Amino acid sequence: MKPKELIKILKEHGWQIKNQRGSHIHMVHPSNLSKIQIPYHNKDLKPKTLNSILKQAGLK
Template identity: 50%
Template sequence: MKVLTKDGWYIDRVRGSHHILKHPTKNGRVTIALHKEDLKPKTLQTILKQAGLK
């Protein structure tokens, strides 16, 4: 989450444990499910790819 906020992503809305982030200039949204356990590596890769960071 810190990596995305440093890149300019911000929380657009929250629905349960899912945080939907938007970027002021990039298209699309990124959804992150923030549960107590850590994200799986594949899930993290997918989130970074959606955000255009990988």
């Protein structure tokens, strides 16, 4: 899955982009103030990285 697709899914679940530093996008959820970082590159995310981000976001 490309980072752009993941960001779209997270936005549908209420996550908002806070800022971007270098090649990482920082997102925050307004209801519980959780934070996650997404590496924003032009290639697919590794499966382990994707699973970790989804767990942190509460989607898995």
